[in-house]
Amino acid sequence: MSYTRISLLLCVFGFFKEFRPSDPFSVEYFTGQWMNFTKEQVYQEIFPVGLVLATIWAFFLPPVSQSIYFHRSKTSECAEECLQSQQTIQIKAERCIDESSQTQLKIQTVKESDANRGTFGKIKNVYRSMWRDFLLAYSNPDQLKWSVWWAFATCGYFQVCNYIQFLWKNSMEESDNVYNGLAEAVLTVIVALSMFGIGKLNLNWSVVGEAVLSVFALIQGAALIVASQTQNIWCSYISYITFVALYQAMITVVSSEVAKNLSDESYGFIFGINMLVALLLQSLLAFAVTGNCVFALSIRLQYVVYGGYFMILGTVFMAMAIRIMVQQSKHGIHFKLWQPSFVAVDRN
Incomplete structure (x- = not known):
């Protein structure tokens, strides 16, 4: 199968996978006249149970007919x-x-x-x-660094996206119109542009990776804290768009950097481990923050916790970036911000 055909099929699959017009209004459906649940019932009981059931269901999926490790001559x-x-x-x-x-x-x-x-x-x-x-x-320090960020950032990202509609509902006045779908549509365009743009940056990610990850995580944490405190729905929309756009831009870089250090056969295995760790962390975070058995925080306090979570993540990676810069300075290593460009040589 040609590269063009594979790319086209993946694009079509991605389009239909992400085409979920009812998602921005799921909370309205559960808490409205159709189902008539309270907000507390939805985010403290229904959503956490759905997350656990989805995780359990994954273990009962049918086996594949061919795999890299189990089916080879x-x-x-x-x-x-x-x-x-x-x-x-x-x-x-x-x-x-x-x-x-x-x-x-x-x-x-x-x-x-x-x-x-x-x-x-x-x-x-x-x-x-x-x-x-x-x-x-x-055992590769760079691989471990990117994978740690992947797991922890994806954990927070899933949790923020799963409960953002409750925060929006809490920020709306009676006279406000619901523009959740518009916010998601604008977000899709901005994310596509940010992912395309950051892919064009020829940065030396092995050197500046920690610094960029830390700055982005700190901005994400600040955006979530702003969203948790504001009563303006448009400010909440902008904070959410900022948060998601930064995550999607960096996960593009992280996925690429992780893949660079892997053999072709282990892509799915290592990517799967990173995602599994992220989902396990998210399950623990959801159980602790939203479940009735532990803290059962209000929706605004939850987003204060998520903001602090990303602030801590950003601080840790900032410390790592400073340590690397100090070590390079001590050894007299020149700080290279950009990757060398490959220029075609004229042989005539």
């Missing part, structure tokens, strides 16, 4: 082992880690793969391969 398995060995050597060389020990590990894995021909042996080899990919990914 012996020939392709050996070939992939050799290819992964070469990729591993290259990655380790970049990290200044001993290459010979990793190569020996790959050779040993191939030999054990040939020796273990039974079902148990195959499963054992599968999980050994997964564990190896896990260690290769998260």
